[in-house]
Amino acid sequence: MSKKVLETININKYFYDPVKFRVLSDITMSINEGEFVSVVGKSGCGKSTLLYILSTMDTDYEGELFINGKSLTKKTDKDLAVIRNEHIGFVFQFHYLLSEYNVLRNVMLPGIKLAKYSMPEIEHRAMEHLRTLDMAEQALKSPNQLSGGQKQRVAIARALINDPIIIMGDEPTGNLDKKNSDMVFEIFNNLVKERNQALLIVTHDPDFAARTHRTIEMADGRIIS
Amino acid sequence: MNFTLIINIAVNLIRARLKQSIIAAVGVTFGIAMFITLLGFMNGLNNLLDGLMLNRTPHVRLYNEVKPSADQPVLISKDYKNNTNFIESVKPKDRGREIYNSKAIINILKQDKRVIDVAPKVTAPVFFNTGSIEITGVVNGIDVPAEEHLFKVSDYIIEGNVFDLNNENNTIIIGKGLAEKMLVKIGDVIKITTIKGGLVSLKVVGIMQIGIAEIDNTMSYTSLRTAQMLLGESASYITDIQVKLTDVLMAPEVAKEYQAKFKIDVIDAQTANSQFETGSKVRSIISYAVGITLLIVAGFGIYNILNMMIYEKMDSIAILKATGFSGNDVKWVFISLSLIIGIVGGLFGLLFGFGLSHIIDIIPFETASLPTIKTYPIDYKITYYVIGLTFAVCTTAIAGLFPALKASKIDPVEIIRGK
Ligand SMILES: Nc1ncnc2c1ncn2[C@@H]1O[C@H](COP(=O)(O)OP(=O)(O)OP(=O)(O)O)[C@@H](O)[C@H]1O
Ligand SMILES: [Mg+2]
Numbered sequence: 220m221s222k223k224v225l226e227t228i229n230i231n232k233y234f235y236d237p238v239k240f241r242v243l244s245d246i247t248m249s250i251n252e253g254e255f256v257s258v259v260g261k262s263g264c265g266k267s268t269l270l271y272i273l274s275t276m277d278t279d280y281e282g283e284l285f286i287n288g289k290s291l292t293k294k295t296d297k298d299l300a301v302i303r304n305e306h307i308g309f310v311f312q313f314h315y316l317l318s319e320y321n322v323l324r325n326v327m328l329p330g331i332k333l334a335k336y337s338m339p340e341i342e343h344r345a346m347e348h349l350r351t352l353d354m355a356e357q358a359l360k361s362p363n364q365l366s367g368g369q370k371q372r373v374a375i376a377r378a379l380i381n382d383p384i385i386i387m388g389d390e391p392t393g394n395l396d397k398k399n400s401d402m403v404f405e406i407f408n409n410l411v412k413e414r415n416q417a418l419l420i421v422t423h424d425p426d427f428a429a430r431t432h433r434t435i436e437m438a439d440g441r442i443i444s
Numbered sequence: 445m446n447f448t449l450i451i452n453i454a455v456n457l458i459r460a461r462l463k464q465s466i467i468a469a470v471g472v473t474f475g476i477a478m479f480i481t482l483l484g485f486m487n488g489l490n491n492l493l494d495g496l497m498l499n500r501t502p503h504v505r506l507y508n509e510v511k512p513s514a515d516q517p518v519l520i521s522k523d524y525k526n527n528t529n530f531i532e533s534v535k536p537k538d539r540g541r542e543i544y545n546s547k548a549i550i551n552i553l554k555q556d557k558r559v560i561d562v563a564p565k566v567t568a569p570v571f572f573n574t575g576s577i578e579i580t581g582v583v584n585g586i587d588v589p590a591e592e593h594l595f596k597v598s599d600y601i602i603e604g605n606v607f608d609l610n611n612e613n614n615t616i617i618i619g620k621g622l623a624e625k626m627l628v629k630i631g632d633v634i635k636i637t638t639i640k641g642g643l644v645s646l647k648v649v650g651i652m653q654i655g656i657a658e659i660d661n662t663m664s665y666t667s668l669r670t671a672q673m674l675l676g677e678s679a680s681y682i683t684d685i686q687v688k689l690t691d692v693l694m695a696p697e698v699a700k701e702y703q704a705k706f707k708i709d710v711i712d713a714q715t716a717n718s719q720f721e722t723g724s725k726v727r728s729i730i731s732y733a734v735g736i737t738l739l740i741v742a743g744f745g746i747y748n749i750l751n752m753m754i755y756e757k758m759d760s761i762a763i764l765k766a767t768g769f770s771g772n773d774v775k776w777v778f779i780s781l782s783l784i785i786g787i788v789g790g791l792f793g794l795l796f797g798f799g800l801s802h803i804i805d806i807i808p809f810e811t812a813s814l815p816t817i818k819t820y821p822i823d824y825k826i827t828y829y830v831i832g833l834t835f836a837v838c839t840t841a842i843a844g845l846f847p848a849l850k851a852s853k854i855d856p857v858e859i860i861r862g863k
Contacts (some may be wrong), residue, residue, distance in 0.1 A: 232485075271857045276766060297770045311860060315763050319456040324744020331449050353655040377767065 223288065224384045224417045225250045230282035232360060232440075242268050245442045246282070250385065253415040255407065257428040260437035268420045269437070270389050272397040273419065274309055275299045283348065286386055291303060304333050308378025312393045314361035315374065322373050323349070323358040330380040348376040353440070368399035375406060386410070388420040392427060403429065446543040447780075450773060455602075457757060464749050469789035471745035472840065476793020476832045479735030481800040483828040486731035488821035500595050500654070502686030503695045503715055506540050506549065506702060509709040511698075521740040546682040549706055558689050560697060564589035565684040566671040572664075573635040573643075574626040581622060581662040585634070585671020591633075597665070602649025604630050616670070617650035621661035636674070644719070646673055655811075687733040720736045736835065742789075743806070743839035750782055750847040754854075761851055762859035771852035778851050782844020783837065790836030794829050 224248040234240045242265045250256050258266050271277040275291055278299070281346045284291045286306055291299065303309075316325045323345055330341040346359060349355045352372040361442065362370060376387050386407075392400035404427055410416040412431075420431070437443045458465045486655065518529045543549065546564060555561045567586035570580035588610045591597050598606050601617060609615050616634070628634055628648050636644050646666065653660055666674070672681050689695060695712035704712040713740075754761070761774055769777075805822040 259835065271860075274766070276855075276860075277857045297772060300765070300773070303766065311766075315759065315860070317461045317760050317763055319453075319760065332446065332773075334446055335833035378697070415731050425699050444767050 220324075221251045221253060223249045224286065224287040225419070226253055228283040228285075230272060230284065232265075232272065232280045234276075241242050241440060243272075243280070246440075246442060248435060248442060251421055252384075252417055253410045253411055254322040254433065255418045255431045256420070256433045256435060257431040258421045258437060259418065259423070259425070259428050262423075265388050265440040270387055270419070270421055274307055274387050274434045275303050276350050304329055305381055306384045308375075308381070310371070310374050310378050310386065310388040310391040316370060316377075318362055321361055321367070321416055322354070325362060325373060326380055329377060333381050335381070343379060345376065348379050349373075351409075352376050356395055361407045367373070368395050368402065371395060371399070371403060371428040375403070377401070379410070382414075385417040385419060388418070390421055390423060392422065392424060399408045399423065400427065447776075451780050453782075454784060455783055457753065457760070457777070458862055461756070464753065465625050465785055468746045468749040469649070469785045469792070471657065471742040472739075472789030472836050473793040473796060474788055475735075475738040475742035476790050476836050477800055477831050478738050478794035479799025479835070480794060480806065481804065482735050483728075484801040484822045484824060485804055485820070487724075487823035487825065490727055491823055492821040493726055494721075495647065501716055502594070502599075503689040503692050503713045504687040504699050504710060506543065506602070506685040506706065506708050506710050507683060508543055508686070509751045511657045514536065534625070541683045542677070543682050543685060543785070543846055544631070545548040546680065546685065550685060551685055551710075551732070553685065553702075558691070558694060560688045560690055561590060561593050562688075563594050563686045564682045564688055565589055565591075566677075566681060567673055567683050568675050569639055571637040572622060572626060573637060578637060579625060579662075579695075581619075581664060583664050583666055585666050585668045585674075587668050594686065594734065595774065596703060600652045601650050602653045604648075605649065606665070608649040609670070611667060612647070612649065613667075614644070614646050614670055614673075615649040616646040616650060617652055617665040619650065619660040620664040621657060622649055623648070623651050625661070638674055638676075638691055640676070642674070642676065643674055653848050655663075660843060716751050724788065735832075740834075740838050741833050743843040745786060746782055747843040747847065750778060750844055751850075753781075753849045754778065754826050754847050757851075758854065758859050761854050762856040766855040766860070774853035774854070775848045778848035779841065779844050782840045782848070786836050786840025787833075791838075793836060794832060797829075797832065798824075802819050846858070 227246050227324065230243055230246040231241065232243040235415075246269060249409055258269070260266055271428055272280050275284075275286075275294075281291075286302060291302065294302070316322075317328070320328065323342070326345040326349060327341050330336065330345065331338070336344065345360065346355060352375060354369060354372050356364060357369060357373075362373065364377070365373065372393075375386075375391075388407075390402050395403065407418055407420065408430075409420060420427075422428055434444075435442055481638070494793075500764050515644050518524055550564060551564050553559055564587050565798060566583075568583045568585070568648075570581055570583050572581050586597070588606055592606060601619065602619060606617065611616065616632070618628070621630070626634060628647055630650065633645050634648060636646060638644065650665075652665070654662070668682075669679065671678060675681065687698075687788050689698060692713055696714055699710040699712040699715075702708070764777075765771070765772060801822045801824065809820040811817070
């Protein structure tokens with residue numbers, strides 16, 4: 220049996236504003252190495268909320284979260300930042316690149332932060348990722364000189380730079396046309412095949428979901444299948 | 445923590461908002477430049493005014509004060525040992541104002557390493573006779589080379605030459621006010637009455653002007669020998685020994701020591717000129733207060749601009765946090781950003797401050813009463829520059845701290861969800 224990279228036990232989350240409201244109820248799930256999992260569900264059912272918790276950015280929840288077998292509940296902001304930096308790659312619906320830096324620098328930044336490799340090495344790895352994503356020519360451009368699909372590929376390259384154990388995406392293809400969306404799917408699929416990468420992708424696209432290994436369906440803050 | 449990376453991010457944030465950053469830095473530059481100029485100018489004036497007094501007063505002066513005997517008979521009596529004594533019956537002894545054994549004291553003083561030079565002096569109150577009126581005044585018998593070495597008296601001689609006092613006996617240099625009152629010029633002979641009643645004729649060989657009317661109206665210089673002769677005293681008669689030290693700040697301490705050693709009255713420059721010190725202190729405080737106010741205003745400018753920048757850069761902060769920067773890292777990004785603005789602005793401030801001081805320094809400033817001053821005085825003390833830069837760094841750090849803390853607390857989820 221392959222290794223569990225992410226596991227949750229009975230995660231509950233409430234919002235208190237304007238009235239107390241249970242967004243997530245008893246979420247228990249796990250994702251294995253090399254598994255490509257999609258999350259689907261009606262708008263407002265709590266998919267994004269769940270993803271923010273899994274990505275350690277939101278710590279205001281009940282229940283337990285394990286990444287790579289380690290419990291993350293009650294860790295400090297600093298420890299969580301390190302875990303996010305090293306083990307989790309995140310791709311947002313909107314590209315979210317830093318406009319102060321060029322494409323290459325954007326991809327390198329989490330690597331420089333981790334400081335596991337030397338600068339030339341990080342640069343080399345960043346270029347490699349950009350090349351696999353067919354973005355090498357745009358490396359020195361500024362993010363706002365790119366198209367939506369190109370930006371999304373840069374964001375994927377950035378998510379990959381530290382060899383995370385899991386990549387999460389919140390509707391990464393939500394803003395893309397069919398062609399670009401297919402391209403992103405292919406990139407994800409290759410990552411799973413070639414690097415045994417675990418992927419957890421929230422999507423509204425039934426085609427996209429159908430082609431993944433497993434689909435988690437949510438409704439009203441619960442996992443229904 | 446990876447500071448090169450954090451500073452790199454800060455620099456890139458500044459570059460992305462270059463105009464605002466420059467405006468913030470200019471605020472600091474202006475504050476510091478004004479601080480430096482103000483302090484330099486104020487203290488230049490202070491030093492000028494102090495110098496007017498201090499350069500011409502000895503750091504330590506040894507003399508004989510006329511005072512009642514310290515050993516009053518009541519104190520010697522054993523019966524009244526524990527009582528408070530109100531009776532002082534023994535009047536001042538007629539020791540005169542002469543310093544005994546002055547030659548030996550001068551020799552000892554000259555060997556002291558802290559002493560630059562020693563100048564003996566004889567002062568004698570006299571009357572200057574003009575027509576039927578007698579003007580009260582003072583004759584200072586000076587050892588011309590020593591006096592010139594210590595106090596540069598030649599600076600204040602507007603006509604004639606101090607060394608003429610030595611070249612010819614019975615010569616005198618008088619204050620400008622005195623000369624005008626008596627209608628005398630160089631070469632004229634004036635008559636002086638000493639307090640013992642003697643009448644002496646002296647030839648005027650120079651006119652001096654110090655710039656303080658009170659002194660210029662009463663003061664005169666003769667050679668030591670002439671003054672001794674005036675008083676009918678021998679060549680060993682000295683009333684004051686003036687000492688200049690390598691560091692004026694040691695004066696009170698040295699004065700105490702000499703007092704104990706020579707059993708003589710000793711006064712230090714600080715005590716003698718305490719009223720001048722108060723004036724300069726007040727002026728210093730005012731200039732510091734104004735300078736620091738300017739810097740605080742600049743600090744508010746930085747605070748505003750940083751706050752604005754953080755609102756604009758919410759997305760960037762959220763990305764940094766999502767990709768593994770902790771709140772602490774983000775805090776340091778903004779603190780560094782603020783410090784960079786502070787240091788760059790501050791350094792330019794020092795430069796402009798120096799430039800401005802220099803411009804003031806070359807503006808002509810000539811008054812008849814200050815013959816040695818040709819331009820406005822400026823004090824270029826390095827301390828002001830150090831204080832200025834330190835203060836710039838502190839203000840900007842504090843101004844940056846609050847926005848930085850705010851940035852560190854930004855919840856990336858809220859920003860990302862907000863899209
Ligand atoms: N900060 C908040 N305060 C209160 N309620 C919130 C807050 N954020 C989200 N919600 C509510 O929580 C529920 C889940 O929101 P979430 O964004 O997770 O939905 P989602 O499944 O991602 O929807 P979509 O598919 O449209 O993105 C929604 O009903 C939303 O109104
Ligand atoms: Mg959502």
